[in-house]
Amino acid sequence: MRKLSRIMAFMIALVPALGAPVAFADGKSLVAANKCGDCHKMAGPSAATIAEVLKRKAPDLFYAGSKFNKEWLVGYLQKPTVVRPGGVVYLNNIKTAGDTDTVGSVDKCASKLSAGDAAQVADYLMTLKDASMKAGAFKKGEIKSAQARRVLFKEQACDACHDFGKGGGLSCPTMVGAGARLNPDWMYSFIKDPVHWDPKVWMAKRDFDEATLQLIVNFLVTQ
Amino acid sequence: MRKIMKPLAASATAMTLALGTLLLSATDARAESAADNYKLYCVQCHGSAGTGKGINAPFLSVAPRNHTNAKDMGELSDDNVFKAIKEGGVAVGKSTQMPPFGGLLNDAAIKDLVKHLRGMCKCEGKK
Numbered sequence: 001m002r003k004l005s006r007i008m009a010f011m012i013a014l015v016p017a018l019g020a021p022v023a024f025a026d027g028k029s030l031v032a033a034n035k036c037g038d039c040h041k042m043a044g045p046s047a048a049t050i051a052e053v054l055k056r057k058a059p060d061l062f063y064a065g066s067k068f069n070k071e072w073l074v075g076y077l078q079k080p081t082v083v084r085p086g087g088v089v090y091l092n093n094i095k096t097a098g099d100t101d102t103v104g105s106v107d108k109c110a111s112k113l114s115a116g117d118a119a120q121v122a123d124y125l126m127t128l129k130d131a132s133m134k135a136g137a138f139k140k141g142e143i144k145s146a147q148a149r150r151v152l153f154k155e156q157a158c159d160a161c162h163d164f165g166k167g168g169g170l171s172c173p174t175m176v177g178a179g180a181r182l183n184p185d186w187m188y189s190f191i192k193d194p195v196h197w198d199p200k201v202w203m204a205k206r207d208f209d210e211a212t213l214q215l216i217v218n219f220l221v222t223q
Numbered sequence: 224m225r226k227i228m229k230p231l232a233a234s235a236t237a238m239t240l241a242l243g244t245l246l247l248s249a250t251d252a253r254a255e256s257a258a259d260n261y262k263l264y265c266v267q268c269h270g271s272a273g274t275g276k277g278i279n280a281p282f283l284s285v286a287p288r289n290h291t292n293a294k295d296m297g298e299l300s301d302d303n304v305f306k307a308i309k310e311g312g313v314a315v316g317k318s319t320q321m322p323p324f325g326g327l328l329n330d331a332a333i334k335d336l337v338k339h340l341r342g343m344c345k346c347e348g349k350k
Contacts, residue, residue: 160279171278
């Protein structure tokens with residue numbers, strides 16, 4: 001009996017080992033088991049109308065592999081932090097007193113995966129890519145902080161909506177930690193054409209030239 | 224063969240038509256009402272009451288325009304308001320903190336917004 005249970009234990013230990021080369025297959029079942037899809041869209045397309053946006057409970061994940069850095073995902077899925085100080089859809093979290101709006105309660109991601117599960121889910125999420133995104137669009141270059149700050153804060157007022165660590169808008173994701181969190185190629189693509197990723201995004205689409213896009217993303221990578 | 228082709232062709236036409244309308248409604252920003260566009264894009268700064276007290280307002284160095292103030296809004300022509308929304312504050316000599324929405328909203332949707340703002344201030348644009 002003792003022997004049998006030992007063999008059983010060995011066989012159970014063997015199963016994940018055998019599964020290792022196709023880790024994302026396990027990641028996929030973990031996503032299903034943890035009901036990530038109850039809140040997140042795991043398949044496209046993104047909400048196309050304002051009515052649909054208002055029903056969004058969590059950010060779209062069907063292009064997570066294009067958007068995120070894997071290491072960040074592994075940490076976040078174990079212990080989520082607040083990314084959007086005003087909530088996923090700020091309109092759903094407004095408290096109004098008199099004529100003044102403030103942010104009400106904001107939900108964090110419900111994921112509480114173990115380190116091992118988080119690594120497998122991250123592997124799976126990294127397979128969810130938007131094939132149309134150009135890899136290598138971002139060119140790592142000199143970080144021209146002063147010049148970038150002038151564009152971001154003086155000319156474009158990106159901090160009207162985004163927090164860069166010194167107090168900034170609440171309706172959008174914080175830029176604190178953007179470098180660790182986001183794939184620079186995706187940042188490039190998103191800033192160039194936010195509507196490609198989210199047809200109803202409340203971020204203005206601007207016509208930046210190539211040099212300005214590289215300047216901005218090189219700066220954001222350090223945030 | 225002919226017999227099969229006819230209904231096939233008919234259903235293909237119907238499907239193309241259905242798809243066409245679907246695509247049209249998805250890309251036509253006018254499918255949304257001005258009130259809804261105002262909520263999604265403007266309330267973050269101008270506030271749900273439209274008086275300039277949105278959740279981002281405390282972090283701005285210039286106060287967002289109070290859209291319910293007939294005197295302030297009455298001093299702006301409809302063309303000025305249209306241009307401010309489409310090209311941003313800078314285009315009308317105002318703050319960059321008012322972003323340009325021309326990349327998100329087409330002219331028709333912006334015109335609807337101008338009308339919506341005139342409803343909010345209960346005022347007419349300066350001629």
